[in-house]
Amino acid sequence: MTDRPFRRLSPLTPVVRGFIVVVAAGTTVLRDVTRGDLGPAAVLLGMLLVGGGVFGIASWYRTKFWIEADELRVDTGVISRQSRRIRIDRLQGIDIVQPFVARLFGLAELRMDVAGGHAREGSLAFLPLGEARELKDLLLTHRDEVRARTAPPEARLAVEGPAPTAEGATPTPQSAPVAAVPAPPGPERVLARVDLGTLMLSTLLSVETIVLVVLGTGLLAVFVASGEWLGASAVAPLLAGLGVVLFKRVSGNYGFTVSETPAGLQVRRGLFDLTAQTITVARIQGLVVTEPLLWRWLGWSRLDVSIAGYGDSSEDEGPAPSTVLPVGQRAAVAFLARHVLAGDEVAQATLHPAPRGARWAAPVGWRYMAAGATDRLVVSREGWLTRRTHAAPHARVQSVRVTQGPWQRRLGLADLHLDSPPGPTRVRARNRVAAETREWFDVEVRVSREARRRLGRPASPSVPPSP
Amino acid sequence: MNDLFAPPGNEWRPVSPQLGRMRRTVLAVLVAVAVVVSLTAGLVLGLLGWFGSLAALWLVLGAAGWVVIGRNARSWGYAERDEDLFIKHGALFRELVAVPYGRMQFVDITSGPVEQLYGVATVHLHTASASSNARIPGLPAAEAARLRDRLTQLGEAQAAGL
Numbered sequence: 001m002t003d004r005p006f007r008r009l010s011p012l013t014p015v016v017r018g019f020i021v022v023v024a025a026g027t028t029v030l031r032d033v034t035r036g037d038l039g040p041a042a043v044l045l046g047m048l049l050v051g052g053g054v055f056g057i058a059s060w061y062r063t064k065f066w067i068e069a070d071e072l073r074v075d076t077g078v079i080s081r082q083s084r085r086i087r088i089d090r091l092q093g094i095d096i097v098q099p100f101v102a103r104l105f106g107l108a109e110l111r112m113d114v115a116g117g118h119a120r121e122g123s124l125a126f127l128p129l130g131e132a133r134e135l136k137d138l139l140l141t142h143r144d145e146v147r148a149r150t151a152p153p154e155a156r157l158a159v160e161g162p163a164p165t166a167e168g169a170t171p172t173p174q175s176a177p178v179a180a181v182p183a184p185p186g187p188e189r190v191l192a193r194v195d196l197g198t199l200m201l202s203t204l205l206s207v208e209t210i211v212l213v214v215l216g217t218g219l220l221a222v223f224v225a226s227g228e229w230l231g232a233s234a235v236a237p238l239l240a241g242l243g244v245v246l247f248k249r250v251s252g253n254y255g256f257t258v259s260e261t262p263a264g265l266q267v268r269r270g271l272f273d274l275t276a277q278t279i280t281v282a283r284i285q286g287l288v289v290t291e292p293l294l295w296r297w298l299g300w301s302r303l304d305v306s307i308a309g310y311g312d313s314s315e316d317e318g319p320a321p322s323t324v325l326p327v328g329q330r331a332a333v334a335f336l337a338r339h340v341l342a343g344d345e346v347a348q349a350t351l352h353p354a355p356r357g358a359r360w361a362a363p364v365g366w367r368y369m370a371a372g373a374t375d376r377l378v379v380s381r382e383g384w385l386t387r388r389t390h391a392a393p394h395a396r397v398q399s400v401r402v403t404q405g406p407w408q409r410r411l412g413l414a415d416l417h418l419d420s421p422p423g424p425t426r427v428r429a430r431n432r433v434a435a436e437t438r439e440w441f442d443v444e445v446r447v448s449r450e451a452r453r454r455l456g457r458p459a460s461p462s463v464p465p466s467p
Numbered sequence: 468m469n470d471l472f473a474p475p476g477n478e479w480r481p482v483s484p485q486l487g488r489m490r491r492t493v494l495a496v497l498v499a500v501a502v503v504v505s506l507t508a509g510l511v512l513g514l515l516g517w518f519g520s521l522a523a524l525w526l527v528l529g530a531a532g533w534v535v536i537g538r539n540a541r542s543w544g545y546a547e548r549d550e551d552l553f554i555k556h557g558a559l560f561r562e563l564v565a566v567p568y569g570r571m572q573f574v575d576i577t578s579g580p581v582e583q584l585y586g587v588a589t590v591h592l593h594t595a596s597a598s599s600n601a602r603i604p605g606l607p608a609a610e611a612a613r614l615r616d617r618l619t620q621l622g623e624a625q626a627a628g629l
């Protein structure tokens with residue numbers, strides 16, 4: 001091999017990867033060996049263990065990574081060799097994930113998010129936690145250096161997209177003229193934290209839980225009333241299933257902390273599987289504030305963001321990488337929302353409700369549909385049980401659409417959609433008066449064009465000082 | 468003319484009438500096959516009454532499709548503006564979309580075997596959003612190539628960050 005200073009993953013990697021096999025084989029084989037007779041199952045498991053072990057060790061041995069000419073190179077493969085090059089200036093974010101087993105060994109996985117890639121293409125699993133953190137900081141610092149020295153801002157705009165605003169849009173006190181100097185891995189400031197009580201209560205109060213509990217109680221009542229005690233036991237798996245789902249949510253969001261670091265927003269969460277995720281504020285395409293029915297009485301809501309390249313993963317209410325705050329008081333959510341949108345205020349938008357005629361198109365929902373805009377944002381709200389407020393900056397709108405179905409045409413209504421990259425954000429003004437929709441469409445086409453231009457001008461002070 | 472889908476400038480540029488012809492031909496072939504299969508099955512199984520009505524149903528559906536295709540094919544229109552492309556389509560479910568050139572990630576042209584037979588192609592503009600749905604089918608091949616080149620050129624000139 002060559003003498004380049006490559007690094008290897010943690011030698012414990014094969015153990016973590018095959019932990020289940022190791023444990024199963026270990027216990028079975030050991031028991032049989034001590035008893036002195038090896039059954040066929042034990043032999044099979046033993047062979048699997050040995051084979052897997054050899055492969056795992058070989059795979060670990062052949063996996064090397066190093067930084068070379070602004071690229072992170074990862075060589076892998078036992079039988080067929082692969083060499084992956086990840087351009088450091090293309091790195092969008094780096095997450096540190098600790099699955100439960102890895103955590104037992106103090107290891108972590110480094111996941112790199114690359115611009116243009118749909119999936120997270122680069123992953124280094126597993127590294128000792130300290131080394132993972134150090135490598136993450138190193139890569140992010142290196143990225144900022146590369147970005148600062150290559151390409152003038154305009155060119156970067158064309159190639160890179162999110163990069164240029166990384167300087168302007170993060171309203172960190174110390175990162176105002178950040179362009180040239182890579183921010184040191186400085187202190188982080190905690191913006192919000194979710195305590196266990198709030199998290200558990202909020203999980204219990206979700207709409208699905210209520211529905212399930214009502215259903216379960218109903219069933220139970222029926223069985224008890226009819227004296228069919230055996231039937232009542234049928235409710236047990238339902239409740240057990242519910243318990244598992246709830247527990248997953250709580251454990252996934254356990255110890256949820258959002259803090260501000262020079263590299264972006266950092267989200268940390270997890271009871272068993274620890275996740276630390278860095279979100280570059282400049283990559284945020286829009287946000288959603290979700291308020292389920294029961295939360296509204298407590299003044300709680302959830303904040304999700306759309307991040308370019310992350311895709312749509314937040315539909316299933318579970319712990320998702322798009323969640324910036326799983327539950328919080330309105331004020332806390334508003335504060336984070338303002339932070340995420342670089343100082344823009346969602347609450348400033350005057351939302352215009354859908355016209356009365358819309359009740360024929362959406363008999364219940366029309367009361368809750370509303371949309372409006374500010375100088376910088378387009379905002380829409382809908383939902384009866386679960387209210388969602390979507391907001392996206394004009395400058396981030398990808399395309400503007402008007403749609404109209406046959407029934408809407410009869411009623412003289414139309415929908416206006418402001419398309420965002422895949423993610424939870426979906427700003428749309430549904431069931432508006434047709435003429436007004438077209439007017440708004442034309443205005444939005446113009447406004448978003450101007451907003452894009454402002455964004456494109458490198459030196460523009462597009463961000464007001466954060467309050 | 469519906470105000471909601473009025474052209475931004477003077478007129479919508481229509482797509483090739485070949486689009487409607489192509490789709491109608493495909494439909495006719497499918498219906499013919501379905502009818503023949505149904506009737507054959509009826510003859511073989513001796514249930515000509517049932518399968519005969521099935522064949523009649525195909526014909527009725529085919530006729531409805533014929534009308535729908537005609538209306539849909541005529542509905543397509545696009546307009547190239549200085550900084551964005553407008554596309555409108557749909558007869559029953561109508562849509563109007565404005566795609567800024569600066570938002571385009573890439574443009575591709577597809578032309579399947581049947582489309583090639585009719586000398587048409589589909590130009591598809593991809594933005595970072597999956598829902599943009601900016602697609603123009605039934606463009607004459609030369610026009611499709613011209614449009615792609617122009618869009619690519621403008622897209623590069625006006626590219627904006629995400």
